[in-house]
Amino acid sequence: MKKIRIIQELKEHIVPLSKEEYHLLSESIISEGCREALLVWEKDDDLILIDGHNRYQICTDHNIKYKTKKMIFSSIEDVKFWMLNNQLGRRNLNPDQLSYYRGLKYCFTKKSRGGYANVESKGQIELSTSKLLSKEFNVSESTIKRDEKYTMALNLIGDTNPKLKLQILMGEIRMKKSDLAVLLQAQSVDDWIIVNESDLRHKIKITKEDLERKKSISEFDKIDTSSSYELVNGVDTLFLDQDSRLNLIKGKILSAVNSLIKNRDKNSLKLLKKQINKLELEILHTKELKKH
Structure with a gap:
C-alpha cells in the first residue's frame, strides 16, 4: 500500500476539530475502528490526503487499520475547490467558519473561468457570482462580499501567523469582522509580521487612525x-x-x-x-x- 502524503497547503483548508470533538472521535475509532474511508488524490506515485486528516492521525497514533478511496482531479486547484465545498457541507461549522468558507468560495469562483457566468465584463462576473452564491447560501449579496473581506483578512493574518488565524476561526479569540477588514486598507501591509493577538489589535488601531486622518484631510480639501x-x-x-x-x-x-x-x-x-x-x-x- 502506498504511503499517504499530507500537503500543508491542502491541510490549511480544513478548520481543526476542537479538543472535545477530537477526543470523542478518537474514542469512537479506538473502540469501533475507522469505519469511514480516507479520501485521497492519486497523483503520480503519491496518495495525497484530501479528507480524513483527523482520522488518519488517530489511526496512525494507535496503529489502527483504515481504508482509502481514490478520487480523480485534474489539478490541485480542483482539489482545493472540492475540499472547500466539502467543508461547507459540514454541519458543525460556527458562524465565523461558515463566513470564512463562503468568502473563500467567492474568491475561488471569481478566479475560475468567468465564475458562474461566462461573460466578458469583470463587473458582470462579480455581480453574477455574488448573486448566485447569495441564493446558494440564502444570504444577501452584501453578506457574501463582506465574507470575502473577512476571508482575505484572515488569510493575510495566516501568512505570518497561522496559529492566530486558527484561533480566530475556532472562536478562541473574538474579533469583529469589520475590524479585521480594516487591515485590507493598511499601508505597508506586505511588510507586516503579526506576532500575537495584542499586536493584531494594535495594527488595527493604527490603521483606523491613519484612515481617519486621511478622511479628515480629504474632507477639508473639499x-x-x-x-x-x-x-x-x-x-x-x-x-x-x-x-x-x-x-x-x-x-x-x-x-x-x-x-x-x-x-x-x-x-x-x-x-x-x-x-x-x-x-x-x-x-x-x-x-x-x-x-x-
Whole structure:
C-alpha cells in the first residue's frame, strides 16, 4: 500500500476539530475502528490526503487499520475547490467558519473561468457570482462580499501567523469582522509580521487612525478654501468662539499639509507656516486672557 502524503497547503483548508470533538472521535475509532474511508488524490506515485486528516492521525497514533478511496482531479486547484465545498457541507461549522468558507468560495469562483457566468465584463462576473452564491447560501449579496473581506483578512493574518488565524476561526479569540477588514486598507501591509493577538489589535488601531486622518484631510480639501481663508484671516473670526476659531485654523493646517505633500512647493510650505503661526498666536492670546 502506498504511503499517504499530507500537503500543508491542502491541510490549511480544513478548520481543526476542537479538543472535545477530537477526543470523542478518537474514542469512537479506538473502540469501533475507522469505519469511514480516507479520501485521497492519486497523483503520480503519491496518495495525497484530501479528507480524513483527523482520522488518519488517530489511526496512525494507535496503529489502527483504515481504508482509502481514490478520487480523480485534474489539478490541485480542483482539489482545493472540492475540499472547500466539502467543508461547507459540514454541519458543525460556527458562524465565523461558515463566513470564512463562503468568502473563500467567492474568491475561488471569481478566479475560475468567468465564475458562474461566462461573460466578458469583470463587473458582470462579480455581480453574477455574488448573486448566485447569495441564493446558494440564502444570504444577501452584501453578506457574501463582506465574507470575502473577512476571508482575505484572515488569510493575510495566516501568512505570518497561522496559529492566530486558527484561533480566530475556532472562536478562541473574538474579533469583529469589520475590524479585521480594516487591515485590507493598511499601508505597508506586505511588510507586516503579526506576532500575537495584542499586536493584531494594535495594527488595527493604527490603521483606523491613519484612515481617519486621511478622511479628515480629504474632507477639508473639499471646502471652498477662498471663503475659509477669509474667515480665518478676517474680522469675522472675532464673532466666533475660541473653539470655532481653532477648528477653522486646524482645517487650514490639514489642507496645507496635504497640499505640501502633493505639490512639494514653496508656496504650500509658506501657507502651512502661516497657519501654524496663526495657531500659535491664537493659543498665546488665550493664555494672555487667562492671566487677566
